[in-house]
Amino acid sequence: MLRLDSVRQRYGDHPVLDGISLTVPDGQLLCVVGPSGCGKSTLLRTIAGLLPAHEGTITVDGTPVTGVPERLAVVFQEYGRSLLPWLTVRDNVALPLRRRGLRRAARHAEAEAILERVGLSGVARRHPRQLSGGMQQRVAIARALVCRPSLLLMDEPFGSLDARTREDLEDLLLEVHRADGTTIVFVTHDIDESVYVGDRVVVLSHGPGSRVVRDLAVDLPGERDQIGTRGLPGFVALRTEVGRAVRHGE
Numbered sequence: 329m330l331r332l333d334s335v336r337q338r339y340g341d342h343p344v345l346d347g348i349s350l351t352v353p354d355g356q357l358l359c360v361v362g363p364s365g366c367g368k369s370t371l372l373r374t375i376a377g378l379l380p381a382h383e384g385t386i387t388v389d390g391t392p393v394t395g396v397p398e399r400l401a402v403v404f405q406e407y408g409r410s411l412l413p414w415l416t417v418r419d420n421v422a423l424p425l426r427r428r429g430l431r432r433a434a435r436h437a438e439a440e441a442i443l444e445r446v447g448l449s450g451v452a453r454r455h456p457r458q459l460s461g462g463m464q465q466r467v468a469i470a471r472a473l474v475c476r477p478s479l480l481l482m483d484e485p486f487g488s489l490d491a492r493t494r495e496d497l498e499d500l501l502l503e504v505h506r507a508d509g510t511t512i513v514f515v516t517h518d519i520d521e522s523v524y525v526g527d528r529v530v531v532l533s534h535g536p537g538s539r540v541v542r543d544l545a546v547d548l549p550g551e552r553d554q555i556g557t558r559g560l561p562g563f564v565a566l567r568t569e570v571g572r573a574v575r576h577g578e
């Protein structure tokens with residue numbers, strides 16, 4: 329379980345987060361939305377232990393976050409920059425396994441199994457530059473999953489992909505989430521995406537000094553599909569409510 333208690337964050341004199349309290353139960357896929365610049369990425373970086381909270385506490389399974397938590401993985405928007413261009417796809421995915429002291433053959437076997445899960449079994453020996461943007465982001469997701477994280481943080485992971493690729497990756501994420509039950513905090517500024525992938529959507533207010541202005545359960549059938557789910561009255565109502573909260577910050 330991830331828990332934030334009255335978390336405040338600032339850059340110098342500039343307040344960004346003004347008392348964020350949230351409890352994310354194990355296995356929940358929480359989406360965080362809010363106006364541009366309200367502090368969504370800052371919130372993720374703080375949860376990831378990359379920025380110490382200015383005030384307040386964050387715990388993962390009861391342990392205070394003072395550095396990067398064990399079994400945490402992060403996927404960023406800039407897949408191009410997050411993969412190492414001189415390594416093959418397989419070696420990029422296997423990289424986090426080195427710290428676990430696995431032998432080379434075992435690392436390769438695990439990386440190939442994960443690549444198969446994300447639909448990339450044919451490209452293990454290629455280099456990232458030989459892949460499309462969507463495929464590179466699949467590699468980044470595979471690398472995040474290879475250590476079987478208990479907490480996965482995703483910062484606008486599909487933001488720079490075309491609409492079709494984005495939908496495919498949203499469905500891949502839902503499939504992985506259903507199968508593994510990983511707790512996920514997913515930042516996006518796409519309101520439809522937040523309602524489509526989320527179990528819950530939290531809306532942050534305009535900065536400076538953002539707070540949680542809405543905390544909504546996504547009460548839609550677990551099995552989602554791009555056409556049917558987006559046409560459901562419940563989907564449309566939630567999308568409207570989230571959109572209004574983002575626009576008016578209240």
Ligand SMILES: Nc1ncnc2c1ncn2[C@@H]1O[C@H](COP(=O)(O)OP(=O)(O)OP(=O)(O)O)[C@@H](O)[C@H]1O
Nearest residue numbers: 339344362363364365366367368369370371517535
């Ligand atoms: N390293 C930094 N130093 C100083 N100010 C920063 C830094 N990073 C972000 N900020 C400022 O903090 C605020 C929150 O930024 P952040 O990137 O967390 O927002 P965001 O909601 O993720 O934005 P977007 O939706 O545009 O990606 C913004 O005003 C931004 O200019």
